[in-house]
Amino acid sequence: GGNSSSDSDDSKATGEAAEEASSNVAAGDAEYKIRASIGLNSEHPQYKGLLKFKEIVEAETDGAIAVETYHSGQLGDDRTAMEALQLGSQEVTVPSTAPVANFIPEYAVFDIPFLFPNEQVADAVLDGKVGTKLLEMLDEQNLVGLAYWENGFRDMSNSKHPIESIADFDGLKIRTMENDLHLAAFRELGANPTPMAFTELFTALQQGTVDGQENPLSTIYLEGFHEVQDYVSDTHHIYTPFVFLVSKPFFDGLPAEYQEIVRSAAVEAGQYQREINREANEEYKQGLIDEGVEFTEMSEEAIAEMRDAVKPVVEEFSEKIGKELVDEIYQAVEDAQ
Ligand code: TK8
Numbered sequence: 569g570g571n572s573s574s575d576s577d578d579s580k581a582t583g584e585a586a587e588e589a590s591s592n593v594a595a596g597d598a599e600y601k602i603r604a605s606i607g608l609n610s611e612h613p614q615y616k617g618l619l620k621f622k623e624i625v626e627a628e629t630d631g632a633i634a635v636e637t638y639h640s641g642q643l644g645d646d647r648t649a650m651e652a653l654q655l656g657s658q659e660v661t662v663p664s665t666a667p668v669a670n671f672i673p674e675y676a677v678f679d680i681p682f683l684f685p686n687e688q689v690a691d692a693v694l695d696g697k698v699g700t701k702l703l704e705m706l707d708e709q710n711l712v713g714l715a716y717w718e719n720g721f722r723d724m725s726n727s728k729h730p731i732e733s734i735a736d737f738d739g740l741k742i743r744t745m746e747n748d749l750h751l752a753a754f755r756e757l758g759a760n761p762t763p764m765a766f767t768e769l770f771t772a773l774q775q776g777t778v779d780g781q782e783n784p785l786s787t788i789y790l791e792g793f794h795e796v797q798d799y800v801s802d803t804h805h806i807y808t809p810f811v812f813l814v815s816k817p818f819f820d821g822l823p824a825e826y827q828e829i830v831r832s833a834a835v836e837a838g839q840y841q842r843e844i845n846r847e848a849n850e851e852y853k854q855g856l857i858d859e860g861v862e863f864t865e866m867s868e869e870a871i872a873e874m875r876d877a878v879k880p881v882v883e884e885f886s887e888k889i890g891k892e893l894v895d896e897i898y899q900a901v902e903d904a905q
Contacts, residue, residue: 598634600822602830604660605643607766611790613848614662614810615639617717617841621660624833629826635660645765647746654710656817664719664808666747671709674702677889677897679749681878682871684807684901687718687846692904694809698897703811712819714834717810718842720849724805725788725797726780727773730862732801733870734758734877743769743781750806752881757874773797784808786845789852794859801864802853805874812838 604621608614615637622635643649646663650671653661669675677698684690693699694716703713724731726740737757744750746763754761764772772778773796780797787793788800812834819827857863886894 597631600633600826602633602635602659602818603638603643604635604662605638605641605649605658606662607641607646607649607664608639608787609791610639612639612786613841613845614717614719616844617837618662620840621833621837624836625830628829628833633826633830641765641767645767647765650711650813653813653815653818656815659815659818660813662717662810662812664745665716665811666745666750666808668706668811669747669749672702672705673888674705674890674893676747676749676885677702677893678809679747679753679806680882680885680894680897681753681805682875683897685905687720687807687842689901689904690718690807690809691842693897693900696900696904698893698900706811706813707816710816712814712816713811714814714831715812715838717812717838718845719808719810720784720786720845721804722782722806722808723785723788724780724782724799724801724803725793725861726799727776727797728779728799730799730801730864731803732864732866734873741777741779743772743778745808749881749885752884753805753878756878756881770796782806785849785852785856789855789859794856794861798860798862799864800856800861801866803866803871803874 602625604618606614606618618637618639622637625633625635643658644652646661646667647670649658649661650663650668652658665675665678669679684693699716706713726742728740729736731737734757737754737759740759742754742759742761743764744754744761746765751761751763762778764778769781770791770793773781773793781793782803782805785800788797814830819830822830853863
């Protein structure tokens with residue numbers, strides 16, 4: 569209670585869910601509090617997207633929903649945050665889709681190497697039928713999926729030598745996300761992959777527990793990985809979406825009007841986040857070069873070689889994902905071009 573726009577207080581939530589939520593609020597006028605966390609730091613477009621979400625939700629609910637934002641895995645890594653949402657002890661997180669495959673095997677469909685030729689096709693598929701279907705699957709995991717944001721095309725970094733062709737992966741210790749398809753694909757390329765939460769990655773690179781990792785240039789640059797990595801190659805081997813998740817127990821307890829505000833804010837903030845994420849890619853590349861990184865542009869032949877090498881992995885995982893869904897996403901990719 570005690571909201572500044574008290575004339576609309578009556579239309580706001582009443583009942584048990586509201587009381588429970590507002591009892592979490594130590595101070596301030598909000599009836600509901602959303603704790604929203606991400607894994608990347610406050611420099612990253614992902615955090616700017618989260619701030620946009622906060623701005624929209626707080627404005628459109630006249631402050632009845634307060635959004636607290638946390639970056640850098642302050643509330644835990646992707647998997648931990650998802651589990652907190654399932655339990656209802658946190659309200660929002662925006663993980664990469666790759667670790668979601670540990671909860672819902674179908675999510676590995678986004679991990680198929682070289683699936684999306686560009687961001688526009690990714691948008692069309694994610695915002696279309698296939699993406700929507702995958703969002704709906706979250707329900708069975710006590711999660712509500714509202715939108716896809718963008719992590720982006722993943723590139724290689726390492727401390728040993730330039731990666732110019734598949735032979736350069738040989739024996740390299742690579743950190744991957746906690747995702748079986750990623751692990752299998754890097755094994756197939758000849759690397760020695762090990763799964764790890766993002767929150768542990770910088771230290772692992774610094775201490776040499778792993779030689780390298782793969783992430784979009786935005787992350788490599790903005791997280792300062794160039795301080796501990798000398799070589800970057802633009803392999804673009806996998807496109808990783810972010811998925812905007814809400815705790816289902818929390819979402820179900822919101823009045824319909826607020827559910828709609830939260831839903832459209834997640835979408836609108838996502839459009840903004842995709843835009844700023846794409847804008848700065850050249851800047852990140854130049855930034856890395858200025859910091860002394862040796863940047864390798866992969867040849868078409870080398871990419872074709874990588875694509876061929878991981879084909880057996882795609883075959884193997886098509887069974888686990890479901891052949892129908894795999895066919896469906898390939899069709900959607902084709903239709904979007
Ligand atoms: C951040 C992660 C990260 C992902 C990874 O929470 O783990 O490498 O690319 O961005 O989602």
